[in-house]
Amino acid sequence: MERSAPVWGLAVIALALLILLPLGWLAYMSVSGERGVTLANYIRVFADPRLQTALWNTVLLAFWSGVVAVVIGAPMAWLSVRTDLPGRSTIKSLVMASFVTPPFLGAFAWVMLAGPNAGYLNKLYRSLTGAEGPLFNIFTMSGLVFVVAIYTFPYVYIMIANTLELIASDVEEAAALLGASRVWVALTVTLPLVFPAILSGFILAALQALALFGSPAILGLPAGFHTITTQLWAFFQYPPKVEMAAAFSVPLLLATALLLLVQKRLLGRRGYAAVGGKSLQRRSIALGAWRYPALLGCLVVLACAVFLPYGILTKAAFSQAWAQPMSRENFTLAHWSFTFLHGGTQAAIVNTLELGLLTASVGAGLAALLAYVTSRKLVAGHQVLGFLALAPIVIPGVVLAVALFITYTRPPLLLYGTLWILFVAYLTKELPVGYAQSDATFRGIHVELEEAGRILGAGRLRVLGEITAPLARSGIIAAWCFVFIGVIRELSASIILFTPSTKVISVVLFDLKEEGQFGAIAVLGLFMLAMTFGIVVLMQTVLGRDVLGARSSGSATG
Amino acid sequence: MLDVNIRDLTKRYGDVAAVRGLDLHVKGGELVALLGPSGCGKTTTLRLVAGFLAPEAGEIWVGDRCLSSPAAVIPPEHRRMAMIFQSYALWPHMTVAGNVAYGLRFRGVSRADRDRRVKEMLQVVQLEGYGSRYPGELSGGQQQRVAVARALVVEPEILLLDEPLSNLDANLREEMRFEIRRLHDTFGITTLYVTHDQAEAMVISDRVAVLQAGRIVQIGTAQELFEQPRTRFVAEFVGKTNMVDAVAEGPNRVARGGLRLQVGATDLEPGTSVAISIRPHLIEIVRGSAARDAGTDVNVLVGTVQRSSYLGDGMDYQVEVDGSEIVLRVAGPTPPRVSVGERVMLWIAAASCVPLAAAREGPQ
DSSP, X not given: OOTTHHHHHHHHHHXXXXXXXXXXXXXXXXXXXXXXXXXXXXXXXXXXXXXXHHHHHHHHHHHHHHHHHHHHXXXXXXXXXXXXXXXXXXXXXXXXXHHHSOHHHHHHHHHHHHOTTTOHHHHHHHHHHOOSSOSOOSSSHHHHHHHHHHHHHHHHHHHHHHHXXXXXXXXXXXHHHTTOOHHHHXXXXXXXXXXXXXXHHHHHHHHHHHXXXXXXXXXXXXXXXXXXXXXXXXHTSSSOOHHHHHHHHHHHXXXXXXXXXXXXXXXXGGGGTTBOOSOOOOOOBOOGGGHHHHHHHHHHHHIXXXXXXXXXXXXXXXXXXXXXXXOTTTBOOHHHHHHHHSHHHHHHHHHHHXXXXXXXXXXXXXXXXXXXXXXXXXXXXXXXXXXXXXXXXXXXXXXXXXXXXXXXXXXXXXXXXXXXHHHHHHHHHHHHHHHHHHHHHHHTSOHHHXXXXXXXXXXXXXXXXXXXXXXXXXXXXXXXXXXHHHHHTOOTTHHHHXXXXXXXXXXXXXXXXXXXXXXXXXXXXXXXXXXXXXXXXXXXXXXXXXXXXXXXXXXXXX | OOOEEEEEEEEEETTEEEEEEEEEEEOTTOEEEEEOOTTSSHHHHHHHHHTSSOOSEEEEEETTEEEEOSSOBOXXXXXXXXXXXXXXXXXXXXXXXXXXXXXXXXXXXXXXXHHHHHHHHHHHTTOTTOTTSOGGGSOHHHHHHHHHHHHHTTOOSEXXXXXXXXXXXXXXXXXXXXXXXXXXXXXXXXXXXXXXXHHHHHHXXXXXXXXXXXXXXXXXXXXXXXXXXXXXXXXXXXSOOEEEEEEEXXXXXXXXXXXXXXXXXXXXXXXXXXXXXXXXXXXXXXXOOOOOOOOTTEEEEEEEEEEEEEOSSSEEEEEEETTSSOEEEEEEOSSOSOOTTOEEEEEEEGGXXXXXXXXXXXXX
């Protein structure tokens, strides 16, 4: 037994507590009745036609969001990696901007842009054409799909762009030399090579849509339809029906796990995707006359995802009435003073920052420890440990919240009502991101560097502190930033676990929507975006690397 | 100086035994090379000695200390050893001096002494004035020297080297072989040296242990291994050789078709099959085919030159021996004495025909 054993032991226990305990309670609660084990909860849930509709809506939302994300993301990835499209790097940055934009913020913005009556674009349309009805109504399933897809297409984009970058031009040229036309090459060589990436991008995008709470709540509920996530949330409105929520969580959990399994299989087989050797030479395909139409297409997508939403949020942040034209009379700073000086929002900002700092610090530390233990195979069953650390990926935020609610509203751990339950939720949810980042970091540090220290007389913990830690530092800082960004924008777990004294920014945003306070929403949203972009820029300058590129498959957010 | 005693060492990875019942004794101050192809267990053996791995069976002793046994493994940091790694394993965040000084901190060396010893050691490896550089700023050969300095400065009881030269280019590798041997002669540390390069093993070490499938199949000086290989594996792994599969006719005679050979043995069982190793450079090639009596200890074969290759520092002939389908490779001096198609005689001393043990052919 080594002296360092207790440290590893502690990590193992922490992990079991974080993941197995809540999931165990969730499973138990879903089959518990007044008289022992029962399937009554499941039967009640699945026999209810309203809940069946919610299930079906979720399927529709996930499927169509995935499809639209592929339709948008795949051509954009191809254009920006493979062709001479003007402004490729700018487009890439803007796609990343859309990637880090909280989807619920986009949904708020689109309410202001395309609400049927007051929506900015609809008013513009009516004033231009004199028509009576709206051009778009965002409060529909297709509106919801649209708003979800413009924030999930980056998943497809990243998957496909990464794959395309691994395909050397000579693979295509070999086909061209054999006499194939350009279109035929694209269809018979390039497309089959990227197909696994397309499918796996589709799955990732669908998974995001599946787990999302904010957008369906903002756009679906006013239109009178539920998805699984909003329905789970509704179960917690008074009087809470926890058993039914537990039973209703299970299909979402299983669907997520299944989809991720399929996606992993697809990526595992990507070996044949011509991961070329040293000569990864790529020659851009000349678009010719299509250059500017293609650019226009990309800009339209980015306008929907970034320019228009950010524009309307900025306008709303400084207007007394966001729907009115910008003028001197309409200008105000009241939303800013309200947001930062008003007790309620101020407290939420403080809570969010506290939780962000705490979760990021503990999370990055725990993730680093776990990644170290698993990458160095320090304990028997380290594979199980790695699996557990990544397991929360399959738990949508709402489901996690249901499980944590069940676990921590009873002795011995009465955390409900405190910030600690949010901390536990965030920690669990962000652990996979932190772990994946740390794992890659430690795998990049050759074991011999540590062994050299050991054989010269340094104990394992000393080597960890003096050799491994300094070398892993930038990777661990990156993990910290990912967790922090993930926490400050978290909504779907917070919305179930908050209490009046433990509100966070995202929850306040949701409350403000009920009050129709779009000015304050805009200010808080911009504040959240500023923090996010600030950290991304900081990471990229301090750590000197393309941080977001490394995060091709992330956790569920929103 | 302490000796290393390895007894019946066994290490398994799952169902696969990487090391199976390995015995080795390294005398104090001796340099022994562990030589073998990849997967033979040589690196695993070294890592067992270093304490990075725990054995399933067997013991490792240094002097009168038992360092490893299935019951207890003393951790690497308490073994008073040093190791030079294949990747050099220099810490990129520390200067050259920081790297070299690291081990001294755990040996109760005062700061002033530390600086002095680091300086001296950098002098020994010809890196004076490089102390404040970072490893990333050095060439491969210089990094190698830093790794050597870092290992030697702590005056270890045992020095372990894991293919330390395999990342260097050919010229530098040759130079470093002599350098390592020179340092060994200077410091006289008991050393285990892992390599898959037979020439490297032969230049550097006092004795070479050839490993196959987790066991030592033969250990001896370079000359012993080369001239008296015990098994087919050793004969083929260490240097080039001609392999003749024959049947014993008498205690010191074998036959293969029409070919008869006297061999360097006296205890062959007539009727058993036996493989004979004949080194190409121990065959003398003479023009002509007139039968000549060369004495009882020499085999004289007659044949025809099939191919002749000019290698610069020597000739490589292929000669088909009359009355058999056997083609022998023969090394000769330049300029060439015979040409393709010519009739030649091959003189092979009986002692140069080495019968090999049939046992343990190939990995089990």
